[in-house]
Amino acid sequence: ILVLPLISGCTKKENEIVIGEYDSLTGSDATFGLSSNKGVRLALDEINAAGGVKGKKISLVTLDDQGKNEEAASAVTRLITQNNVVAIIGGVASGRSKAAAPIAQSNKVPFVSPASTNPDVTKAGDYVFRVCFIDPFQGMVMAKFAKENLKIKKAAILRDVKNDYSVGLADVFAAEFKKGGGEIVADLSYQAGDIDFKAQLTQIRSKNPEAIYVPGYYTEVGLIAQQARQLGVKVPLMGGDGWDSDKLYEIGKEAINGNYYSNHYTTESTDPAVTEFIKKFKAKYNETPDALAALGYDAAKILVAAIERAPDLSGKAIRDELSKTKDFPGVTGKISLNENRDAVKSAVVIQVDGNNRKFVTTINP
Ligand code: PHE
Numbered sequence: 001i002l003v004l005p006l007i008s009g010c011t012k013k014e015n016e017i018v019i020g021e022y023d024s025l026t027g028s029d030a031t032f033g034l035s036s037n038k039g040v041r042l043a044l045d046e047i048n049a050a051g052g053v054k055g056k057k058i059s060l061v062t063l064d065d066q067g068k069n070e071e072a073a074s075a076v077t078r079l080i081t082q083n084n085v086v087a088i089i090g091g092v093a094s095g096r097s098k099a100a101a102p103i104a105q106s107n108k109v110p111f112v113s114p115a116s117t118n119p120d121v122t123k124a125g126d127y128v129f130r131v132c133f134i135d136p137f138q139g140m141v142m143a144k145f146a147k148e149n150l151k152i153k154k155a156a157i158l159r160d161v162k163n164d165y166s167v168g169l170a171d172v173f174a175a176e177f178k179k180g181g182g183e184i185v186a187d188l189s190y191q192a193g194d195i196d197f198k199a200q201l202t203q204i205r206s207k208n209p210e211a212i213y214v215p216g217y218y219t220e221v222g223l224i225a226q227q228a229r230q231l232g233v234k235v236p237l238m239g240g241d242g243w244d245s246d247k248l249y250e251i252g253k254e255a256i257n258g259n260y261y262s263n264h265y266t267t268e269s270t271d272p273a274v275t276e277f278i279k280k281f282k283a284k285y286n287e288t289p290d291a292l293a294a295l296g297y298d299a300a301k302i303l304v305a306a307i308e309r310a311p312d313l314s315g316k317a318i319r320d321e322l323s324k325t326k327d328f329p330g331v332t333g334k335i336s337l338n339e340n341r342d343a344v345k346s347a348v349v350i351q352v353d354g355n356n357r358k359f360v361t362t363i364n365p
Contacts, residue, residue, distance in 0.1 A: 016059045017052075017313065019044070019303065020079030020088040022100070027067030028192070028219040031245040032092035032292055036114050037062055038285055039296025040089055043304070046280075053308045061085060065096055072096035076103045076111075085109065086313050089299050092292055093217075094118030094165040101128045108315040110322055112303050114295035115264070117241065118168045122341045127319050129341040131299045131330065132264060133365070135165070135240075139172025139215075141262045141347045141363045142238050146211055147182055149349075149361065150236060150260075156186040156209035158200055158224060160216040163192055169215035169240050177213075185209050190220065197224045198231065205233050217242040222251025229255040236260060244291045249355050259352050264291040265332045266348045266359040277331045288355075291332070298330035 021040055023033030040060065048057050061083045063075040072091065079085045080103070087110040091097030097116035104111035105125035113121060113130040117138055122128045146152045155177055160166035174184050185207040188200040201224070204212060212228070214221055214237050221243055228237065236259055243261040267278060267288055277297060281289040289297075305328065306321035307313070328335040333345040344365050351358040 015056050017054070017056045017307065018059050018061060018083060018085050019300075020061050020063070020076075020083055020085035020090070022063040022065050022072060022075035022079065022088070022090045023092055024067040024096070025062070025064040029067050029093060029217045029245075031218070031247055031290070032115070033064070035245075035290050035292035036092055036296035038281070039114070039289065039293035039298075040300040042281055042284055042293075043297045043300035045284075047301075047304050053304050054313075058304065067093070067096075069096050069099035072100040073103055076100040080104070080107050080109050086307065086315070087112065087303055087318055089114065089296070089303060091116050091121070093163075094121055094168070095163060097121045098124070098164060104128065108319075110303070110306075110315055110319045112299050112322065114299035115241070115292055116165075118165050119342075120164070120168075126323070126341070127315065129322050129337060131302055131335055131337075131343050132295055132332070133345045133347060134342050135168045136172050137365055138240055138262050138347060139169045140176045141349065142213065142240065142260070143173050143176035143179075143182070144363060145260065145262075145349050145361070146177060146213075146238060147180065150211060152210040153181065154183050154185050154207075154209050156188070156204045156207060156212045157184060158188050158190065158197070158204065158212060158214045158216075160192050160220065161189040163216065165240075165242060166215050166217075170213065173213050173215065190216075190224075192217065192220060194220065195223060197227050201228050201231050201233060205231060209235060211236045211238055213238050215240045215242065218245040218248040219251060222248050222256060225252040225255040225259065241291060243352075244350075244357075246287075246290065246355050249352065252352075256352050257354065260360065261350055261352070262347045262363075263350045263357070264345075264347070265294050266350065267357060268359040273329055273331055294331040298328075298332050298335060301330070302328055302335060
C-alpha cells in the first residue's frame with residue numbers, strides 16, 4: 001500500500017486531489033447511495049468552482065457496493081490501492097460501514113460516513129468519523145416522542161435481524177421506552193429481502209399495541225405498512241432515518257401516510273444554510289434533497305475543510321484536522337465531532353405525508 005501511491009502518482013494528474021466514495025447505487029436501498037452522491041457532488045462542484053483546495057481541483061471516484069457488505073469492503077480496498085484516494089466518504093448503511101471502515105483504518109486513510117448511525121461504526125479506530133448523530137440518541141428520540149407526544153404506554157417492535165442498524169435501534173428503543181413504565185408487548189423479527197410480514201403483524205395485532213416501532217429500511221417498511229393496514233392494524237408506525245426515501249411512499253402508498261420517523265433535518269427549516277442548499281440542489285437535480293443528500297453535502301464540506309487546514313495531504317494530517325471539527329455550520333445542524341469522532345446534533349421527528357416530510361418536532365441531545 002505504501003508503494004502504490006508512488007507508482008500511481010506518476011500517472012496521476014498533479015493538479016488534482018482524489019477523494020473516494022462508495023455506496024449503494026443499486027439494490028433495495030439504492031436511494032441511500034444515489035442521494036448521498038448527489039449531495040457530495042454538489043459540494044465538490046461548488047468547491048471546485050471556487051478554485052478547489054490547496055490550489056488543486058478535487059476529483060471524486062464513486063464505486064457501487066450494490067447494498068452488500070462484502071462489496072463495500074472491496075470498494076474501499078480498491079479506492080485505496082487502485083485509485084490512491086486521500087480520504088473516503090462512504091457508507092450510509094451502518095452494516096456496510098462496519099465492514100469497510102476497518103480497511104480504511106488499517107491503511108490510515110481517513111473515512112467519513114455521512115449517515116451511519118450505529119455506535120460501533122467509529123469504533124473501528126481513530127481514522128473513522130461520521131457527521132451524523134448515533135442510534136443511542138436516535139432510539140431515545142422516538143421512545144420519548146411515543147411517550148410524551150403520542151402518549152403511548154404499550155408498543156410493539158418489528159426489527160430487521162439481518163441489519164445491525166435495525167437491531168441496535170430496536171434495542172435502544174425498547175430500553176428507553178420501558179424507562180418510566182412503558183411496556184413492549186411484542187418484539188418480532190424479519191430479514192431484509194422478506195416480502196411477507198403478515199405472520200408477525202398478526203401476532204402483533206393480538207397484543208393490541210398502541211404503536212409499532214419498525215426501525216428498518218424503506219423498502220421493507222413500505223411493505224410492512226401496507227400489510228399492517230390490510231390486516232386492520234391502524235395504530236401509528238414509527239421508525240428511524242432508514243425510512244427517509246422518496247421510495248417509501250412509492251412502495252407504502254396511503255398506508256404509510258401519517259406515520260412518524262426520526263430524521264437528520266427538515267426541509268421546512270427557515271435557516272438560510274438549509275434554504276440555500278435546497279435551492280441549489282433543486283437547480284442542479286430538479287428534486288428536493290432528502291436527509292442523505294444533506295448529510296453527503298455536509299460530509300464532503302467537512303472533509304474538504306479538514307484537507308484545506310491540513311499541512312499536507314497525508315492521511316495523518318487530514319485525520320488530525322478532521323478530529324478538530326468544531327461548530328461547522330452544516331445543513332444538518334452545527335457539527336462538532338466529539339472524542340469518539342461522532343457528531344452530537346439534534347434530531348427532528350417527521351410525519352409522512354406523501355413525499356412531503358411534515359416537520360413535527362425537534363429533539364435535542
Ligand atoms: N442511519 C442509517 C444506518 O446507519 C442509514 C441512513 C441514514 C438511512 C440517513 C437513511 C437516512 O444504517
